[in-house]
Amino acid sequence: MGVSLWRQTWPMAIGVMALLGFQLVDSVFIAHLGTAPLAAQSFTFPLSFLIIGIQVGLGIAIAALISRSLGAGEEERARRLGTLVLLAGSAIIGLLALLLWWIQDPIFTRLGADAATRALIRDYWAPQLFAAWLGAVLYFAYSLFRAHGDTRLPGKVMVITSLLNLVLDPLLIFGLGNWPGWGLPGAAWATAIAFGGGLLVVGVRLKRTDWLARQGLGHELSHSARPFVAIAAPAMVGQLMPPLAAMLAVSVAAGLGESTVAAWGLASRLETLALVVVLAMTMSLPPWLGRCYGAGDWEQVRRLLRLALKVVVVWQLILGLTLAMASPWVAQMLSGSSEVRDDLAILIRFLLPSYAALGTCMLVVSAGNALGWPLRSMLLSAARLFLFYLPCLWLGARVAGLPGLATGAAMGNLLAGLAAWKLLRRRLNDAASGPACVLHRGEKASFTQRRRT
Template sequence: MTATDSSRPALGRVLWRQTWPMAIGVLALLGFQLVDSAFIARLGTAPLAAQSFTFPLSFLIIGVQVGMGIAIAALISRAMGAGEALQARRLGSLVLLVGMSVMACLTLLLWALQTPIFTRLGADAATRELIRGYWAPQLLAAWVGALLYFGYSLFRAHGDTRLPGKLMVMTSFINLLLDPLLIFGLGPWPGLGLPGAAWATTIAFAVGAVVLGQRLSRTDWLARRGLSAELRRSAPVFAGIAGPAMISQLMPPLAAMLAISTVAALGESAVAAWGLASRLETLSLMVVLAMTMSLPPWLGRCYGGGDWAQIHRLMRLALRVVVVWQLALGLLMALASSGVAQLLAGSPEVRDELALLIRFLLPSYAALGVCMIVVSAGNALGWPMRAMLMSGARLFAFYLPCLWLGSRLGGLTGLAAGAALGNLMAGVASWLVLRRILASPHRRPALSAGEG
């Protein structure tokens, strides 16, 4: 047995230890978002459709924060891999200060532009009125959630995935308790309806932020001095990673906007079913999402240390896990699609359409997961531009054209089949690109390098 062969079980155990806390946390976090939608579905098709129209903008906010989180995690892990602990502390302070400011500006902008945006997405006047009461607390929840995410990024960059996982579970449990109370009310206290779901999320995230702040104050991961000089020095490198990473993360919200515009032409029930399917998509990708959080800091440390052999082993193992897990889960969900739709949807029409979407889409997420892992790894391994191009190709060369053409040819059935085909094509293309990149010889890049 070779040294490489003997290291694989140990490598798998380390990957498991790094990933399972984040997987449980992601499961809890995305699970409560699905529960939100399930509760809202009990209010009727109109509130569920109103919430569904906000998903692309919520993904936009998440895209910006994830892009920044990817960049800071990559820089901190590289600094640690190169033995620059003081620089890592300065970077940790900067991400919290800059991230909070950027996200505050973005949420205020989305509040000011809500009417033209939702009108362009296809929401009528009655739906926009429902959205207005929900959008303000939802944007507040998004800002507090972004603060939490930046804190999670610091812990992950330092190799601690347990605390973020625990806090995700805690905030999800708080949200689950508050949802029915704030949406439907209790006894003499009336419920808030659709806005109650957003307020429940805001309160849950605020509690998590307080706990995270207390734990962060006990570490030595932050610095108070030298921040201005570090900002000037690291800004070009940060922009070189964060810019392409943000564009990569902003492409899915843009694609979601275009997709929901296509779905809106099929009717209100189709929009409601598509919204539930979108929540189910992110929940079913929990292992992939956990790996996109736990794997890049590890890859970044290998990148900083020039250990490309370990990078090869990590990527092969991660892709095997993703394909086997997502394919098994997708086929199981497809077989149980009627029962899942019955559990989540309110009206019979929405249930039938949701079941149809599940049968086509869930198995295709094995290929989608491959693409997500490759894009996430790209930002940690010094080729953010290639990662951005792969993300763009997935959405605009494969997914959206197939989805649009399918809807034109076969309505909702054609749309679902087209989306699944687009995911499959994107996964195969990403795997081929990764093989080509990792097959080429590498030199150890400098810490400040961009595309490698």
């Protein structure tokens, strides 16, 4: 089982590391433009996370429904679902991007960006939204591959797009020869071109599969809309809460100065890269759990989750403590400004070790969506952010400034991890008394029928 989990996870881990790595590279290149452009990019992170949150919520529903259909032997339905979610997801993210462009000034004003910073953001925001839409469509395609058990192609394409972005970033940001480059917007255009190349590769591969359907889409839409919304809605709400929390966190950081906002933006990029193994497992594990759920194999579910949690905790503790000890050198590599560098070193020292607890919470939320606990997963996400993380972060900043901000965020992560572990133990103990106790009412009949056959 451990070998199988590793085979499913390592391609996604490499791919996610490459994808998130080039986002960090974007910030490093932008840091060389100065503190103001880096702060401007940092103000856009919460809204970028908003788009990512919705696409991840839709992707969770895609992977869960398709993997359950495959686990129950309903291959034709899986094909119809794959087509529907690709079309609907692309339209939803496109509309959201248009909305975020239209309301950008009031949002960034409320986040604390001054007029000069908003002017920098305005040039960057349109290409960044276009890149985000391309990335969302590509992510939906990745979800389709993961649901069918193929994690290698998404991992390879993520590496390809990251390398392409790495090459294009310095050319489009700083220019070449007599061409001065585009500055901050150049980073967004590099991302858009990289995602476009990835879509071409994935689109060609999808044409060679039989995972999509053209017939029966209308009937499938009416039949699957309710279960899809039942999974996607709580998952999206759960994924939308981190961007909202990020907006509030940026507002708190903005009260401590421009250099703190810039350092917080770099720390946010470093956070996603440090959590690469966790993020890969949240992509590779749910389809596997979904198949076990469809087959009613709860013993296998327990074994998978125990193994995954052990890997996450051990890995994140080793990585977090290592980076915390090396925080001055890591901060120096990521930022050229001495003020930003000092602030970033403090954030790394406190935050990175706490990601073992944060990773535990993320894995439990992801597993809950795949195992028919979407509402509890949503409530756990809400508790993590609004009961633990933000209150501790705000209180720490009020009491001790930047060190308090970092300490409070770490304490919030620790409390969230403990709450997630307690919830998971209780739900798995409930499952031991029979599968029906953990299924939604609308699914009990179909589960019973599958068990009989």
